[in-house]
Amino acid sequence: MTDRPRFQFSVAATDGAARTGTISMRRGDIRTPAFMPVGTAGTVKGMKPADVRGIGADIILGNTYHLMLRPGAERMARLGGLHGFMRWERPILTDSGGYQVMSLSDLAKITEDGVAFKSHLDGSRHMITPERSMEIQRLLGSDIVMAFDECTPFPATRDRAASSMERSMRWAKRSRDGFDSGVDHAAGAALFGIQQGSMEEDLRRQSSQALLDIGFDGYAVGGLAVGEGQDEMFRVLDFAVDMLPTDKPRYLMGVGKPDDIVGAVERGIDMFDCVLPTRSGRNGQAFTWDGPINIRNAKFAEDLAPIDPESPIAPWSRAYLHHLVKSGEMLGAMLMTEHNLWFYQQLMAELRAAIAEGRLKAFADGFRARYKGNKA
Structure with missing residues (x-):
């Protein structure tokens, strides 16, 4: 595993805005466009890991929020990390926990420092900051780490969308610094930034520039598939994807339905995840x-x-x-x-x-x- 690249993205062919290629990492290659089955709590529900691989998945997604609450990030590290714990030896992407903190927890309070919240499991109080999110994902042994961000609700006023995006960009810089501080983990993992800005083109452009100034291995389009409908999602993707580098993978978070995926691939998206196939x-x-x-x-x-x-x-x-x-x-x-x-x-x-x-x-x-x- 050590002679493989930490993270390398190559495009093999294009057709319009769409691309097909490969992300190469130490735990294996990821063919793109890629769909990542969601393993929320360290398991793709109803599936053994070997069967997930058998149906063609190159990578799965783990959930920082759920795993930090149960069994706990420090315990997971003591048990050898998520890969060994669940017996999945290929790449794992972990989300930052931000979306779940704000959507599942009771009375989450957002401050400049981070998000304070109550567990949906037992009411215990917790705090996630960009630095703590990076630490949790490091303890889990994530291969692709997501920057901690605020998922802007929909609908949102322009002022709300702007302030949310600006905070996410400040958190993106802190995420970058926190990720880099875990030198051993960072040497073998990748960090993705997340574009925000709701439905506003100029806010998305500001967000993209801030992320490019920081520098990431890949870039996600966040804040979509939150109730806006397919037509509006595609309208935003028509301008949002072009703001991201062509030489890095582009990930549309939380999408989606098969026809959503096809339309997003046509617009240049390379990676997807969604609970829909398992939940359905x-x-x-x-x-x-x-x-x-x-x-x-x-x-x-x-x-x-x-x-x-x-x-x-x-x-x-x-x-x-x-x-x-x-x-x-x-x-x-x-x-x-x-x-x-x-x-x-x-x-x-x-x-x-x-x-x-x-x-x-x-x-x-x-x-x-x-x-x-x-x-x-």
Whole structure:
């Protein structure tokens, strides 16, 4: 592992604004565009790590907020870090904890220093600062560390968006300094900055320039997929992505639906994460090339066809999945989750191939026409 690069991004082909390439790190290569399954609490729910790798995932996401509360960052370090603890030896990206602190905790208070909050688990009081976020991610053994930021709520007034973005940029500098202070970890990990600015083009530009002045290994577009709708998200991406360097990976946080991903790839995004495929699987929704289906629907009760003949769960019929999900059986959630994560990885593979072969527009148009045509 030591003879591999700390972090290197190479673009193999472009098609319009879209790119396909590779992020090389000490724990392995990440093919881009990439979708990262979310392992919130040190597990991709319902999946063994080997099976997550088996369906094509190169990297997963861990959640700083949840892991700092349980089992605790210091305990995780004593146990050898997140990789060894959960038996996933490939790259892990950890978010900063900022979004969860502000969305899940009771009475979070934001100050210039950081965010004070109560745990949603037991009401205990905690404080996350940019420096503490970097320390937690270091203790977890993260490969890609996210700068600590304030996720601007939507909708937000211009003044609110500006003050939130400006604070995030000050926190970005403190995150950079805190990350660099962990010399041993920083020697093998990468740090991403997060662009903010809500829906405002000039604020996004100010944010991007501040991040470039600090310098990061990669850049995320934050503050989207927070309720603004797909059209507005794409409108922002149309200007926000071009503000970020072409020689660094671009990550759209918390996105999303398959058609969101396709549109974002067309606009130059390289990395994605979202709980949707796992959460939907647990709730009986399967993603298919013909659009999402609700396996609870009575029309599937005697349907002996698989969800997809190429899916790893193809041996089990829609009728059996319908029965499992309706019965509340654990296996139903597991199989549906595996299928959804496989589908997302297949979508990413098709996008990479389409970009490499210069046919992304045809693929994307065909995908949208087929995907949106289903009303099951």
